[in-house]
Structures are given as structure tokens and as C-alpha cells.
Amino acid sequence: MEIEEFSLERIQSLFENVVPLNLSDSGVHPMSINDLLDKDEIEALLQLELGYGWTNGEVSLRSTIASLYADRGPDDIIVTNGSSEANFLMVMSLLEPGDEIVVFTPNYLQIVGWARAIGVDVKTVRHDESAEWGADIEQLRETVSDKTRLITICNPNNPTGATLGNDAMSALVEIARNRDIYLHADEVYKGSELAGEEPPSVADLYHKAIATNGLSKAMALPGLRIGWLAGPAKEIYSAWQRKDYTSITTSTVSEFVAERVLQPELRQRVLRRSKSILRENLQLLIDWVAVNADTVSLIPPKAGGMAFVRYNRAINSTELAQRLRDELGVFILPGDVYGLDGYFRVGIGAPKSHLEPGLAKIGEFLASSEFLNLPLRQ
Numbered sequence: 001m002e003i004e005e006f007s008l009e010r011i012q013s014l015f016e017n018v019v020p021l022n023l024s025d026s027g028v029h030p031m032s033i034n035d036l037l038d039k040d041e042i043e044a045l046l047q048l049e050l051g052y053g054w055t056n057g058e059v060s061l062r063s064t065i066a067s068l069y070a071d072r073g074p075d076d077i078i079v080t081n082g083s084s085e086a087n088f089l090m091v092m093s094l095l096e097p098g099d100e101i102v103v104f105t106p107n108y109l110q111i112v113g114w115a116r117a118i119g120v121d122v123k124t125v126r127h128d129e130s131a132e133w134g135a136d137i138e139q140l141r142e143t144v145s146d147k148t149r150l151i152t153i154c155n156p157n158n159p160t161g162a163t164l165g166n167d168a169m170s171a172l173v174e175i176a177r178n179r180d181i182y183l184h185a186d187e188v189y190k191g192s193e194l195a196g197e198e199p200p201s202v203a204d205l206y207h208k209a210i211a212t213n214g215l216s217k218a219m220a221l222p223g224l225r226i227g228w229l230a231g232p233a234k235e236i237y238s239a240w241q242r243k244d245y246t247s248i249t250t251s252t253v254s255e256f257v258a259e260r261v262l263q264p265e266l267r268q269r270v271l272r273r274s275k276s277i278l279r280e281n282l283q284l285l286i287d288w289v290a291v292n293a294d295t296v297s298l299i300p301p302k303a304g305g306m307a308f309v310r311y312n313r314a315i316n317s318t319e320l321a322q323r324l325r326d327e328l329g330v331f332i333l334p335g336d337v338y339g340l341d342g343y344f345r346v347g348i349g350a351p352k353s354h355l356e357p358g359l360a361k362i363g364e365f366l367a368s369s370e371f372l373n374l375p376l377r378q
């Protein structure tokens with residue numbers, strides 16, 4: 001089986017641990033166990049027997065996760081190694097060679113890569129910058145066909161940080177319901193909405209909806225490698241059967257921490273911290289964009305740990321990212337990894353002590369005569 005390179009992840013794997021100023025992450029700067037657990041809980045963690053546990057996730061953890069949804073029980077949840085395993089199991093359990101899916105892009109391209117690799121026909125609907133990266137429902141209606149088995153969206157979106165409004169979400173649900181097809185949303189950035197209340201999950205709105213989520217992004221705990229799928233029990237069982245062939249189970253230690261972190265009070269404390277970091281850093285970025293308005297522009301993200309910045313000179317985004325990395329030690333993600341040249345992604349969940357000097361260095365490059373003398377992008 002051939003699989004296209006997942007260049008978004010590959011480029012991060014190669015450079016994120018070796019650059020002085022890493023602005024490539026999409027989550028919030030992580031927390032430690034000390035930040036989260038009290039003395040008694042840490043003592044209990046030290047005494048924990050390191051068994052396999054439940055291979056679909058400890059019952060109590062699945063119940064805790066289920067309580068995040070309006071009408072889901074523990075059998076509607078499977079705990080996975082990160083949201084990436086959740087996405088993988090979703091593809092492997094719902095799709096077969098020859099199926100068709102419709103994907104909103106730009107998007108974290110893991111589902112697209114796996115789907116194509118197993119012979120699924122992938123159709124795309126573009127989020128357009130001129131519509132503030134919203135979901136084009138008309139284009140979706142035109143794209144969905146009798147062969148479509150699943151619609152998938154990343155909401156809040158990676159890389160733009162756009163969120164789907166109530167109307168767009170209702171329209172999406174209606175289209176899926178009328179055709180009786182699956183509706184999947186990767187919601188790993190959910191909970192980091194910078195204004196307003198946390199919206200309901202897609203899994204609360206339609207019985208054939210499946211949500212991916214986890215603790216890596218809004219919850220600032222990627223090192224725990226805890227994610228999950230929430231959806232109909234039959235499909236979740238099918239994902240569990242695939243998990244027997246992949247990782248078998250998640251870490252007992254991580255599940256212990258996850259269950260505490262997902263209790264309502266602590267979850268809210270973590271999300272408040274995330275939003276406070278993101279709001280402060282987003283303002284920093286907006287101010288920086290204003291100073292560099294001759295060369296860059298931005299539709300500010302509404303959620304998530306990243307912003308998608310447009311630049312207006314004719315230099316390829318991979319080349320720009322490479323030069324910033326090699327010459328200035330600042331690591332940003334090129335729009336190329338999303339198939340969108342002319343943009344770069346900046347992590348706004350990075351510590352301010354990285355974001356501030358990183359942006360200053362990028363600003364120097366943008367103001368250099370070498371950059372300014374490049375032709376404008378067409």
C-alpha cells in the first residue's frame with residue numbers, strides 16, 4: 001500500500017525539537033502533572049498498577065468522556081492514543097476501497113491521507129478566505145453524491161482557527177441526515193473558543209455523527225496521548241475491533257490523569273488557562289500584523305492554537321519557512337503542507353517568550369529589501 005507523505009507532520013517531526021524558536025505547534029504550551037494533580041492524587045498515581053486496563057478505555061473514563069456529550073454513554077466512546085489514532089480508527093472502521101467521502105479543506109490532512117491510501121475517493125470543498133474561512137454549504141450540496149458515505153470537517157479548523165456557526169452546522173447535519181450518511185468532525189480544538197460559550201459537539205446533533213477529540217490541543221496535554229471517538233455504539237465497537245490490531249490499549253498512567261483532568265472543574269480550569277494564553281498571544285500577533293500590514297494579513301482565528309497568515313510576495317511558502325528556520329532559527333509551517341502556498345501557520349499557544357522574539361525576527365525578514373523587492377504574488 002502506498003501512502004502520500006504526511007508533510008505537515010513530517011516537517012514538524014524533523015525540526016520542532018531542534019529549532020531555537022518553535023512556532024509550529026497548533027496546541028497550547030503543555031501543563032505538567034504537578035500543575036494538575038494534588039498530593040493525594042500523585043500518591044495514588046505512584047501506587048497505580050501498570051496493567052493493560054480496558055482496551056477500549058477504562059469504564060469510568062469512558063463515562064466521564066460520555067458526560068461531555070448530551071446523550072452518549074460509555075459504549076458510545078472509545079479511548080485512543082491521541083486524536084490521531086481516533087481519526088485512523090474512524091477511517092479504518094467506516095470506509096472501504098471505492099467509497100467516496102467529502103472533506104472540507106484546508107484541514108489537518110490525516111484523514112485524507114489514510115482514505116486515499118486505502119482507495120477511497122476523496123472529494124473536497126474549499127473553505128474560502130474571502131468568506132472568512134467559513135463552510136460553503138452550497139458547494140457541499142453540489143459535491144455530495146449518492147456514493148458519498150461520509151462528510152468530514154475539522155471544527156474548529158486547523159489551520160485557520162475558524163469555527164462553524166450554528167446555521168452552517170445545522171445545514172451540515174441536515175444534508176447528512178437527508179442522505180443518511182456519516183458526519184464526522186475532528187473537534188480536538190473544541191473548548192478553546194476565544195469568545196462565547198463552548199458549542200455542542202456534532203455528536204450531540206445527529207445519531208450518525210462521530211466526533212474525534214482528545215487532550216492534546218485545547219486541553220494542552222499532548223504528552224498524555226489521550227484521544228477518543230464519540231459516536232454510535234455499533235461504529236464505536238467496530239473501531240474497537242480495529243484497535244485490537246493497532247495499539248491494543250492506551251497507557252494506564254495517562255488514563256488515570258485523563259479521568260481527573262476531565263472532571264468538570266479541572267477541565268474548565270485548564271481551558272481557562274488555554275484561552276488566556278491564546279487571547280494574549282493573538283493580540284500580540286494582531287499587533288504584529290498591523291505593523292507589517294504592507295506584507296501580511298490575517299483573518300483572526302476564533303479558536304485553537306494557531307493562526308494562518310497570508311503574505312503578498314512571490315516566494316514559495318516552503319522556501320520562506322526554510323529560510324526563516326535556517327537563517328533566523330524560527331520555525332513556522334508553510335501553507336504548502338495544506339496545498340495553500342502564500343500562507344504560513346504560526347502557533348499562538350507558544351510561550352510568549354518564544355512568540356515575541358520569533359515574530360520580531362520574521363518581521364525583520366519581511367521588512368528586508370530582499371523580501372520587499374520580490375514581485376507581488378499574483
Ligand SMILES: Cc1ncc(COP(=O)(O)O)c(C=O)c1O
Pocket residue numbers: 026081082083084085087108154158186188214215216222226227
Ligand atoms: C485537527 C487535528 N486532529 C488530530 C491531531 C492529532 O492530535 P493528537 O496529538 O491528539 O494525536 C492534530 C494534531 O495537530 C490536529 O490538528
